[in-house]
Structures are given as structure tokens and as C-alpha cells.
Amino acid sequence: MRKITISLLTIFLLTLFVNISFSQEEPLPPSEVKASDTPNDNGHSITVTWKLSPDDGAGKKNVVAYEILRSDNPEGEFEIRGVAPAGESRFDDKGAKEKTDKNYLPGHKNFYYKVRAKADKTFAESEVSNPAFAYGQWYHTGKTTVLIGVILFSAFALYFINLARKGKKLFVRPLAGIEAVDEAIGRATEMGKPILYIIGLGSADMIATIASFTILSRVAKKTAEYQTPILIPCYDSVVMAVAQETVRAAYLEAGRPDSYKEENIFFVTSMQFAYVAGVNGIMLRERPATNFYLGKFYAESLILAETGSVAGSIQISGTDEIAQIPFFIAATDYTLIGEELYAASAYLGKEPVLLGTLKAQDWGKALVIISLILGALAASFNFQFFLNLFRVQL
Amino acid sequence: MSFLEKLLAIDRRIIFLFIAIAAALPLFFTVKLHIEVTPIVNNVYNALEALPPGSKVLLSMDYDPGSMPELQPMAESFLRYCFLRDLKVIIIGLWPNGPIQANIALEEVFKDEEVKNRNPQYGIDYVNLGYTVGNEVVVERMGSDIPATFPKDYTGNKTEDLPLMKGVKNYNNIDFVYNLSAGYPGTYEWVIFAVDPYKIKLAAGNTAVQAPLVYPYVQSGQLIGVLGGMKGGAEFEIATGKPAKAVKYMFSQSVTHAVICFFILIGNFAYFATRKKKGS
Amino acid sequence: MVETIGIWIAAILTLGIFSFLYKDNPFYKFCESLFVGVSAGYWFATTFWQVMMPKLVDNLAAGRWIYIIGGIFGILMLLRLFPKIGWISRWSLALVVGTTAGLYFTRYLVSNGMVQTENTIMPIFVTGNLPQTIGNLVIVVGTFCGLVYFFFSKEHKGTFGGFAKVGIWFIMVSFGASFGYTVMSRMSLLLGRLDYLFGTWLGLIK
Amino acid sequence: MRREVPLAITAIVGFTLIVVYFIPHPPFNHFRNFFEDLFFIVAAFAIWLGCLNLLKVNADRFYFKRKGWPFAIVVWFGFFLMVIVGFWDGRGFMNPGTTFYYLYDILYYPLNATMFSILAFFVASASYRAFRARNKEATMLLVAAMVVMLGRVPFGYYLSSWLPEGWRLGNITDWVMDFPQTAGQRAIMIGIALGIVSSSLRVLLGLERTFASGE
Structure with a gap:
């Protein structure tokens, strides 16, 4: 009932706003009304199409809208199911799937349709359509492109993970931020000052935090070799525990378990700005030669980077929090931008799963790059067929 | 220590004081500024204008008081616009603060004389379905069943019993979605979980931090337009012909931007000048 | 009167947070702690009235017993508070992680990958x-x-x-x-x- | 039990949701709706878990007299104040005029808003003391930033009103935002999307190290 009220209201308004010649003449009816199941749905909708009335936009130009009517009997009473504005030639009669719903449209039951061309005060009705029933589909045909994408990506990932597990070396290009690590630690040793490593505000299960642990392991190994102290103030107690474990293992690997100092990896507080205040205090007291900010960072990024910059430390940063990267780029010496942080950890960690999926992502990007080149050419020379391959129809 | 070095080594509390004055002083003056409505905001306004009266609009309030100066004026201007145009508003929140922020905005909007004359009624002209936990999954679930996602409104009335919600089953029955977003969950989630799978029409107001991130969606047509930060809010107020809070702040906003640019320039100048001296 | 007191409290708390700019101090710490507590309390109360009541309690009261599964998973989640049996909470976490992973897998590929590519082709x-x-x-x-x-x-x-x-x-x-x-x-x-x-x-x- | 059950749950739920995406036919959509409804309830408990955990941490802090222990009382006070008032006010607790609404207005609102407003000060001091055109990339970034900052406020209009219409700062900003900015942002977006897809795949296949090992 409500739907009908709205339909009527719409028609009323359309008649008000659309600039038409207010003739009382009946328009010619729409023709070739066809009904069929709406594709790619759960089976409670029928699509109606028709050929526009000759008076729609041409002829007498008095058609303002189409009303779509439905009945389960070609001779029976038809009820209005919806309205389409003039110029439209398709309507999806969407029903509800629950039997209790007033708008219920049962599947596998025949329905007939009529379309009315509405003029100002009169209308003209089409012939009754063919019978059609709604049914659910087992596969959404519009999503084939997506399915291909899903399969390709999964195949890439599994293939490369397998390759990495077999011990094949997968190449990851060197990153400036990681190349600079050795130099930065060397400088700290020369100056006899500590290194400050901040894992960020993320919890231990975030990808950025995990990536940071991998890089920490590498950094800690170097500091063990050079005998330079490394300070790690933490925001989260679980992160602290993992960091301690990581550093201890790295010192052991470097053959210096005796110089590992657990008290250098400590919990500060888990309140954002109180944490910042704590870390700033450490920077100003200890004057570390190098600061690492790798992990998940939020608004505190620029406060940390600023203090470090003023204290004259070399700073290496990296996060996947897009809004914070600009501040890191402007205020630190090296920045791992978003994905580079993951790449760095895959590169340093040599974990087959991470390396394999990183490779899959690379191949995904390669596919996009190739599509862009071919697509741009096809679009410039108007190869419609080729363009349709890239179209995602949902 | 040269003058430039001294300039660089200035205590930051002095800078704090400086920016506080730069921001506060202009607040005391009322200056009429030229504000151009940019195309991306105009898109939003035109899309709203095209809606016939009686259309059902979903307003998703996805922010907290932390971004209130940017998004609250947008909420108010949007609600005022809807009431005057007789668009029916369904309010939800993906952030727990959303529904209460909506109530605060409504209180403000009802002070407007024109809105008072229209006398919008709860349940008929607008409803507030409250908050539900689940972020993007909420957006996804609403695609199949809105009353199941929000069984009760924020005061405990059954959603299906509200006159405005009669016949609203899922996105098919919603004519337009307007999202005010300060981060996650927000515009990203609305595009990914509602626009692409369910074909809704979406426009958004974003905090300035987030606005640039959604520009690709505007180019691709997944998002009709976006109001970026307080300036976007001001443009929308101008477009609707009702300058309000966001417009009021524009003078201060301008001054602070100029000050920041000045800081960047002078800071870099002093830095490179002193470095050159040291180098030689 | 009540309103004036409210404005004064709000203003004093605002100044309390601003005092951090001068230096970290107990007044600021008080305000920050109060905020942490108040926001957690806000979330707790809101979740109770707007999620637990309509989604769990009302459904059970109406005889839709299947929702008890949600309640059980939820309580398992709370077991995380007890370190010895905390591992059970992983079952509930698995449900959360599985749902998001299943949705993200196709949706991000489509909206942020394929549709973006499609619209760059011009x-x-x-x-x-x-x-x-x-x-x-x-x-x-x-x-x-x-x-x-x-x-x-x-x-x-x-x-x-x-x-x-x-x-x-x-x-x-x-x-x-x-x-x-x-x-x-x-x-x-x-x-x-x-x-x-x-x-x-x-x-x-x- | 500790490893297999969670992995099985993840896989069942996750793959069902992927299947529903391609198969519109029942009964898969019913499974999806059911899983999503369960998700909501569990997610609500997860929020409670966070709150209770906060209480626990602060109780420990108080009990063991850790650094800043008196503030633990403040956290507890704030929490119970809101919870008790919220429960007392009943279902309409968010209505204007309730005590909850009042407390929100005088406590939550100013604290939250001010907390983020102090960042303006740090942005100002960092622009003066730390944002340097230290290399070509940073220089480009800062130039673009300044164009946008000036172009997006009325100030930019007055600064460039001597230029021909269509070439003013505002127009340049529009162009930068619509084209180069969108292009760069899109490259980042596609990259991140593939990252999310691959991490989802790792989770679904039970390859995500951290999730499988629990913590």
C-alpha cells in the first residue's frame, strides 16, 4: 500500500515538474512487454522489459512515467508493482523472500505483467506479457571476472609459497630504509650512544607489528655484534613480552647472550599521549644516535619524529597507517611506505608463507599493470570487445 | 650562536602560544569570506536535489567528539536540509557515539525557525536506530535485512513498528545513503560493502584526514562526492544557502593554514642557511 | 544552574588536557585517566542496551534459542581474562577472524582492486x-x-x-x-x- | 583442540562467505545471515572483554602500587560512573535530558575533543622544527602540502585573485586532488587491497602464524 502511495506521489510530482504539453490525449501504449527471471539472485524477483511508447520523448511527448502491473492470471486483476520514469524500459519487480512478508514473491510460480504509459491524467495499457517465474541461480554469471581474479590470486599464492618452502630463493629488491640500518648502527657505536626502537601502538597481532618484530630481530643481532645498547619502550605488555623474546634470541644467535639486558625492553604505559611523553623524556635524556619507528603509528607519529629530529638522531620509520606516512617522510631520514614495511619483513625474515604471498601480490600488481597498458590502448582505439574483458559487472 | 640558530632553537612552547593566538584571535571577528563551492561538493548537493520529497535517506554517523568540529556542522546542515526538503531520515551509527551525536545535532537543528515550522516528527520524518557493533559486517548485513540488523531503535521501540520503517527491508528501499565518517569504520566500508554489492547511491562527509583517501572512489563513480573537512562543510552550507558553523570558522582556518605554511618556510630557510654555514 | 556547572566542569577538563602542552603533569594524567574510564563505561553501557538487549536477550526471550550459540561464543571470549583457560577464547576469535577474512577476500579484491583497475582504463x-x-x-x-x-x-x-x-x-x-x-x-x-x-x-x- | 578447532571455524565461516558471494541460491544466504548475527554478539562481548581487561589492569596497578597507581582509581571511577548512570537511565539513556546525556556532554565530549585538538599544537611545532625538504621527495611533498593548504581555504582565493579565472590556487588544488593525487592514492589503494586479500587468504588457509599460535 505504501509503495503505491509513493508511486502515486512520484507520478504526481513528475507531472508537476516535468515540462510537458498538458494534453488530455491518451499516449500510445508501450509494446513488446517481456517478463523473465531476474538473473543472479536468490529467486524472488522478475525483470520486466518493454519498448518505449512512441509518445515517450517523441510524438505527443506526453508520457511521464510507466506503471508496472502484475497478476498471476492473464485475465485476472492486475496490481501495481512499481513505477519507472519516462525513458526507462526496464523494471525489476523485487519481492520479499519470506512468506510472512506482505511483499512476498514466490519462486517457481507464473506471473503476467502489463505496462502502463502514464500521461498527465490518462494512461494507455500494453498487452499482457508472457508468463514468467522467478528462480534462484546457482552461480552469479556477472561475477565471472571476480572468480577468475580470486582463482588466479590464490593460485599465485599457493605456487609461490610452495616454491619458497622448497628452498627456492625468491628475489625481493633492496629497500633504502633497510640498507641504512647497518650504517645507522655503526654510527651509534662510534658515538657511544644507544639505539631507540619503537614498535608503535599496535597490538601484537597486527601485521605492521609483526613486520616490526622481524626487523627488530635483524637490528638486535647487529647491536649485539657491535655491543651497542638497544632501548625498547613498549605500549602494550604482550608486545613487550614478544620483543624481549625476539631480542634475546637475536643476541643468542649473535653469540652474545651475556650482553642481553632485559631491563632495556620495558613497558611505559598504554595511554597514547602519556606514552609519547615518556618516550620523549627518554629521547631527551639518552640522546640516542638512531631512532627506529616501525609498526603501527597514529597521531603520535609526528610528536615522536619531531623530538627525535630536534635531538639530532638519525631516524628510520615505517608504518602502514597511510595518514601518518607524510609526517614520517617530512621529519625522518628514511621511511618504509606502507607495503615496503611488509616487504622488508618478508625479505629479512625469509618466512616462506610471507615471501610467497608477497610474490603473489607482486604478480597481482603485474596483472593490473599489464591490464592498464592494454586497456589504455584498447580504449584509445576503441576496441570495445577487448575493453569488456576488464569490465566488472556486479 | 647566530640569530638563525637561535631562531631554530626556540622553545616549542612559544610556538604553541603563537598558534593558539593565531587560531583564537580571528574567532572574535566576523569576516565575510568568498567561499567557492567546489565540484566535488556540488556533486553531493545536486544528487540530493534530485531526490523527490518523501525519499528515504540513510544517515550513518560514524564519528566521535574527537572530530566533532568538522563533522557536527555537516550533520546539522544535512539534517536541516532534509527536514526542509521533506526527505525522511533514518539515522544509524557504526560508531557507538554516532546516535548520541545525532541527538545533539537534532537538538541544535530544532532551534531553527524554519525547521520548527515544519515540525518533524519522530518515527514519521526521522528515526534513530542507534548503534550496533560489528563495523563493516553491519553494512553487509543491512544489505539483506535492515530490521534484523537493528531490531530496536535507540530507545527500544521495535523498528518494524515505526511508521517510517514500514516497507524498509534492505538497501532496495533506501534512496540515498549519506555517511559522516572519521575513519574506520566509515566511507571505505560503505563503498566496499554496500555500494559495490548492493548498488546504493552514496555521498559522504569526511574528516580532512580521511578525505584524500576516498578520492579514487569519486573518480570511479563509487562515491558521488565528498565533503572534505570543515571547508567541505562550509561549501555545503553555502550550497544549501544556509551558512552556519563551518562558514563561521573559515577565517580562523585560513589564518592557521597561512601560519603553518609560514612555519614550514621559515623553518626550512633557517635550517638550510645554518647548515650551509656549518658546511663551509 | 546545572548547565553552568556542566560548562565549568567541561572547561576545566579542557584546560587540564591543554596543560600537557606545558609539560606532563598530574592534572593532565587525571584527565586522561578519567577519559579512558569514561569512554570504556560509555562503550559498556551502549553495547549493553543497543546490542546485548535487542540481539541476544530479546531473541532468547522470543524463543529463538539458536542465538544461544552466540551467547556461548561470547562467554568463551570473556574467558581470555583468565590466563589458564584463556586459550578457549580462540574459538570465538576464530569466528570473528573467519567472518572478516571471508568478506575481505572478495570485497577488497573487487572494490579496491578490480573496480579501480577498470576505472583507470580509459x-x-x-x-x-x-x-x-x-x-x-x-x-x-x-x-x-x-x-x-x-x-x-x-x-x-x-x-x-x-x-x-x-x-x-x-x-x-x-x-x-x-x-x-x-x-x-x-x-x-x-x-x-x-x-x-x-x-x-x-x-x-x- | 587448541589449534584445530579455531582453524576449522575460521575456514568454515570464511569459505561460506566467499561461496555466498558467487552463489545467490539458498541455503547459503541463510548461513551467511546466521554467521553474521553470531558475529555481532561475539563482537559485543569482545568490547566487554576490552572494558573488563582495562578494569583488571588498573586493579593490578592499584594493588601492586605500580607507577601512577592513584590514577587507577580515576579510571575505575569514570567507568562505573557511566555504567551505573547508563543502566539507571534505562533504554532511553541517550535521550536529551537524561543524566547519561548530561555526563556525556560534560565529560566524554570535552575530554575526547580536546585530546585530539592538542595535535594542532604539535603539527605547528613540527612544521617549524622538523619538516624539512631533506631530499627531492620530501620537497615535492611539502610543496604539494602547501598548495593544498592554501588552496583549500578562502585565503588562497584572495592570494591568487590576480590570476585569470580557472587558474587560481583553488582550481590548481582541485586539479591536483582530482588527478595526480587520485592516481597516487589509487596505486597505494590497489597495493593495500592486494595485501589485505593475501592476508585474508593466509588466515583462511590457516597459514597465519600468529593467529594459529594464539597470542
Whole structure:
């Protein structure tokens, strides 16, 4: 009932706003009304199409809208199911799937349709359509492109993970931020000052935090070799525990378990700005030669980077929090931008799963790059067929 | 220590004081500024204008008081616009603060004389379905069943019993979605979980931090337009012909931007000048 | 009266947070702790009335017993508070992680991957429309080079390195815009508070 | 039990949701709706878990007299104040005029808003003391930032009003935002999307190290 009220209201308004010649003449009816199941749905909708009335936009130009009517009997009473504005030639009669719903449209039951061309005060009705029933589909045909994408990506990932597990070396290009690590630690040793490593505000299960642990392991190994102290103030107690474990293992690997100092990896507080205040205090007291900010960072990024910059430390940063990267780029010496942080950890960690999926992502990007080149050419020379391959129809 | 070095080594509390004055002083003056409505905001306004009266609009309030100066004026201007145009508003929140922020905005909007004359009624002209936990999954679930996602409104009335919600089953029955977003969950989630799978029409107001991130969606047509930060809010107020809070702040906003640019320039100048001296 | 007291409390708390700018101090710590407590309390109460009641309690009261499964999973989640049996909470976590992973897998691929690619494919030369041609060219070249920059399987040398270089320029322009917008955001937030202090509290601004 | 059950749950739920995406036919959509409804309830408990955990941490802090222990009382006070008032006010607790609404207005609102507004000060001091055009990339970033900052406020209009219409700072900003910015942002977006897809795949296949090992 409500739907009908709205339909009527719409028609009323359309008649008000659309600039038409207010003739009382009946328009010619729409023709070739066809009904069929709406594709790619759960089976409670029928699509109606028709050929526009000759008076729609041409002829007498008095058609303002189409009303779509439905009945389960070609001779029976038809009820209005919806309205389409003039110029439209398709309507999806969407029903509800629950039997209790007033708008219920049962599947596998025949329905007939009529379309009315509405003029100002009169209308003209089409012939009754063919019978059609709604049914659910087992596969959404519009999503084939997506399915291909899903399969390709999964195949890439599994293939490369397998390759990495077999011990094949997968190449990851060197990153400036990681190349600079050795130099930065060397400088700290020369100056006899500590290194400050901040894992960020993320919890231990975030990808950025995990990536940071991998890089920490590498950094800690170097500091063990050079005998330079490394300070790690933490925001989260679980992160602290993992960091301690990581550093201890790295010192052991470097053959210096005796110089590992657990008290250098400590919990500060888990309140954002109180944490910042704590870390700033450490920077100003200890004057570390190098600061690492790798992990998940939020608004505190620029406060940390600023203090470090003023204290004259070399700073290496990296996060996947897009809004914070600009501040890191402007205020630190090296920045791992978003994905580079993951790449760095895959590169340093040599974990087959991470390396394999990183490779899959690379191949995904390669596919996009190739599509862009071919697509741009096809679009410039108007190869419609080729363009349709890239179209995602949902 | 040269003058430039001294300039660089200035205590930051002095800078704090400086920016506080730069921001506060202009607040005391009322200056009429030229504000151009940019195309991306105009898109939003035109899309709203095209809606016939009686259309059902979903307003998703996805922010907290932390971004209130940017998004609250947008909420108010949007609600005022809807009431005057007789668009029916369904309010939800993906952030727990959303529904209460909506109530605060409504209180403000009802002070407007024109809105008072229209006398919008709860349940008929607008409803507030409250908050539900689940972020993007909420957006996804609403695609199949809105009353199941929000069984009760924020005061405990059954959603299906509200006159405005009669016949609203899922996105098919919603004519337009307007999202005010300060981060996650927000515009990203609305595009990914509602626009692409369910074909809704979406426009958004974003905090300035987030606005640039959604520009690709505007180019691709997944998002009709976006109001970026307080300036976007001001443009929308101008477009609707009702300058309000966001417009009021524009003078201060301008001054602070100029000050920041000045800081960047002078800071870099002093830095490179002193470095050159040291180098030689 | 009640309103005036409220405004004064709000103003004093505002100043308390601002005092952090001078230096970290107990008054600031008090305000920050109060905020942490109040926001947790807000979430707790809101979740109770707007999720637990309608989604769990009402459903059970109406005899839809299947929702008890949700309640059980939820209580398992709370077991995390007890270290010895905390591992059971992983069952509930698995449900959460599985749901998001299942949704993200297809949805991100489509909306942020494929649809973006589709919309980057456009004619580079639009005859008779120079601005459009330039605009299209910029988007195609920018996206292309940006992706080359994030390609990790090949070193940035030669032509490939050249593309990557152009890519990083585009990325820097994006970050620059992001930077400018973030500054805009932060300033707006400050204006809101200053307006509260000078306007609502002290009544100096009309 | 500790490893297999969670992995099985993840896989069943996750793959069902992927299947529903391609198969519109029942009964899969019913499974999806059911899983999503369960998700909501569990997610609500997860929020409670966070709150209770906060209480626990602060109780420990108080009990063991850790640094800043008196503030633990403040956290507890704030929490119970809101919870008790919220429960007392009943279902309409968010209505204007209730005590909850009042407390929100005088406590939550100013604290939250001010907390983020102090960042304006740090942005100002960092622009003066730390944002340097230290290399070509950073220079481009800062130039773009300044164009956008000036172009997006009315100030930019007055600064460039001597230029011909269509070439003013505002127009340049629009162009930068619509084209180069969008292109760069899109490259980042596609990259991140593939990252999310691959991490989802790792989770679904039970390859995500951290999730499988629990913590």
C-alpha cells in the first residue's frame, strides 16, 4: 500500500515538474512487454522489459512515467508493482523472500505483467506479457571476472609459497630504509650512544607489528655484534613480552647472550599521549644516535619524529597507517611506505608463507599493470570487445 | 650562536602560544569570506536535489567528539536540509557515539525557525536506530535485512513498528545513503560493502584526514562526492544557502593554514642557511 | 544552574588536557585517566542496551534459542581474562577472524582492486578535449608508475627504475595532499575547542 | 583442540562467505545471515572483554602500587560512573535530558575533543622544527602540502585573485586532488587491497602464524 502511495506521489510530482504539453490525449501504449527471471539472485524477483511508447520523448511527448502491473492470471486483476520514469524500459519487480512478508514473491510460480504509459491524467495499457517465474541461480554469471581474479590470486599464492618452502630463493629488491640500518648502527657505536626502537601502538597481532618484530630481530643481532645498547619502550605488555623474546634470541644467535639486558625492553604505559611523553623524556635524556619507528603509528607519529629530529638522531620509520606516512617522510631520514614495511619483513625474515604471498601480490600488481597498458590502448582505439574483458559487472 | 640558530632553537612552547593566538584571535571577528563551492561538493548537493520529497535517506554517523568540529556542522546542515526538503531520515551509527551525536545535532537543528515550522516528527520524518557493533559486517548485513540488523531503535521501540520503517527491508528501499565518517569504520566500508554489492547511491562527509583517501572512489563513480573537512562543510552550507558553523570558522582556518605554511618556510630557510654555514 | 556547572566542569577538563602542552603533569594524567574510564563505561553501557538487549536477550526471550550459540561464543571470549583457560577464547576469535577474512577476500579484491583497475582504463587521447586528455593521461600514468614503485620483484634500474621514480613523485603528491588535509583537520579541532573556551564558557564570542 | 578447532571455524565461516558471494541460491544466504548475527554478539562481548581487561589492569596497578597507581582509581571511577548512570537511565539513556546525556556532554565530549585538538599544537611545532625538504621527495611533498593548504581555504582565493579565472590556487588544488593525487592514492589503494586479500587468504588457509599460535 505504501509503495503505491509513493508511486502515486512520484507520478504526481513528475507531472508537476516535468515540462510537458498538458494534453488530455491518451499516449500510445508501450509494446513488446517481456517478463523473465531476474538473473543472479536468490529467486524472488522478475525483470520486466518493454519498448518505449512512441509518445515517450517523441510524438505527443506526453508520457511521464510507466506503471508496472502484475497478476498471476492473464485475465485476472492486475496490481501495481512499481513505477519507472519516462525513458526507462526496464523494471525489476523485487519481492520479499519470506512468506510472512506482505511483499512476498514466490519462486517457481507464473506471473503476467502489463505496462502502463502514464500521461498527465490518462494512461494507455500494453498487452499482457508472457508468463514468467522467478528462480534462484546457482552461480552469479556477472561475477565471472571476480572468480577468475580470486582463482588466479590464490593460485599465485599457493605456487609461490610452495616454491619458497622448497628452498627456492625468491628475489625481493633492496629497500633504502633497510640498507641504512647497518650504517645507522655503526654510527651509534662510534658515538657511544644507544639505539631507540619503537614498535608503535599496535597490538601484537597486527601485521605492521609483526613486520616490526622481524626487523627488530635483524637490528638486535647487529647491536649485539657491535655491543651497542638497544632501548625498547613498549605500549602494550604482550608486545613487550614478544620483543624481549625476539631480542634475546637475536643476541643468542649473535653469540652474545651475556650482553642481553632485559631491563632495556620495558613497558611505559598504554595511554597514547602519556606514552609519547615518556618516550620523549627518554629521547631527551639518552640522546640516542638512531631512532627506529616501525609498526603501527597514529597521531603520535609526528610528536615522536619531531623530538627525535630536534635531538639530532638519525631516524628510520615505517608504518602502514597511510595518514601518518607524510609526517614520517617530512621529519625522518628514511621511511618504509606502507607495503615496503611488509616487504622488508618478508625479505629479512625469509618466512616462506610471507615471501610467497608477497610474490603473489607482486604478480597481482603485474596483472593490473599489464591490464592498464592494454586497456589504455584498447580504449584509445576503441576496441570495445577487448575493453569488456576488464569490465566488472556486479 | 647566530640569530638563525637561535631562531631554530626556540622553545616549542612559544610556538604553541603563537598558534593558539593565531587560531583564537580571528574567532572574535566576523569576516565575510568568498567561499567557492567546489565540484566535488556540488556533486553531493545536486544528487540530493534530485531526490523527490518523501525519499528515504540513510544517515550513518560514524564519528566521535574527537572530530566533532568538522563533522557536527555537516550533520546539522544535512539534517536541516532534509527536514526542509521533506526527505525522511533514518539515522544509524557504526560508531557507538554516532546516535548520541545525532541527538545533539537534532537538538541544535530544532532551534531553527524554519525547521520548527515544519515540525518533524519522530518515527514519521526521522528515526534513530542507534548503534550496533560489528563495523563493516553491519553494512553487509543491512544489505539483506535492515530490521534484523537493528531490531530496536535507540530507545527500544521495535523498528518494524515505526511508521517510517514500514516497507524498509534492505538497501532496495533506501534512496540515498549519506555517511559522516572519521575513519574506520566509515566511507571505505560503505563503498566496499554496500555500494559495490548492493548498488546504493552514496555521498559522504569526511574528516580532512580521511578525505584524500576516498578520492579514487569519486573518480570511479563509487562515491558521488565528498565533503572534505570543515571547508567541505562550509561549501555545503553555502550550497544549501544556509551558512552556519563551518562558514563561521573559515577565517580562523585560513589564518592557521597561512601560519603553518609560514612555519614550514621559515623553518626550512633557517635550517638550510645554518647548515650551509656549518658546511663551509 | 546545572548547565553552568556542566560548562565549568567541561572547561576545566579542557584546560587540564591543554596543560600537557606545558609539560606532563598530574592534572593532565587525571584527565586522561578519567577519559579512558569514561569512554570504556560509555562503550559498556551502549553495547549493553543497543546490542546485548535487542540481539541476544530479546531473541532468547522470543524463543529463538539458536542465538544461544552466540551467547556461548561470547562467554568463551570473556574467558581470555583468565590466563589458564584463556586459550578457549580462540574459538570465538576464530569466528570473528573467519567472518572478516571471508568478506575481505572478495570485497577488497573487487572494490579496491578490480573496480579501480577498470576505472583507470580509459582513452588516453580524447580528440578535441585537451584538459580531459591531460587528466586521463595523468591518472593512467600515475597509477601505472605508482604500481611499478610498489613492485618488489625487480630492482629499480634502467627504464623500470625510471617508471618507479615517476611513481614515487605521484605518491609524494598524494602524501602532500594528505599532509595538507591532515593539518586542516587538526586546526579545525583546535578551533572547536577554543570556541568552546572563549565562547560557551567565557562568553567572549557571540 | 587448541589449534584445530579455531582453524576449522575460521575456514568454515570464511569459505561460506566467499561461496555466498558467487552463489545467490539458498541455503547459503541463510548461513551467511546466521554467521553474521553470531558475529555481532561475539563482537559485543569482545568490547566487554576490552572494558573488563582495562578494569583488571588498573586493579593490578592499584594493588601492586605500580607507577601512577592513584590514577587507577580515576579510571575505575569514570567507568562505573557511566555504567551505573547508563543502566539507571534505562533504554532511553541517550535521550536529551537524561543524566547519561548530561555526563556525556560534560565529560566524554570535552575530554575526547580536546585530546585530539592538542595535535594542532604539535603539527605547528613540527612544521617549524622538523619538516624539512631533506631530499627531492620530501620537497615535492611539502610543496604539494602547501598548495593544498592554501588552496583549500578562502585565503588562497584572495592570494591568487590576480590570476585569470580557472587558474587560481583553488582550481590548481582541485586539479591536483582530482588527478595526480587520485592516481597516487589509487596505486597505494590497489597495493593495500592486494595485501589485505593475501592476508585474508593466509588466515583462511590457516597459514597465519600468529593467529594459529594464539597470542
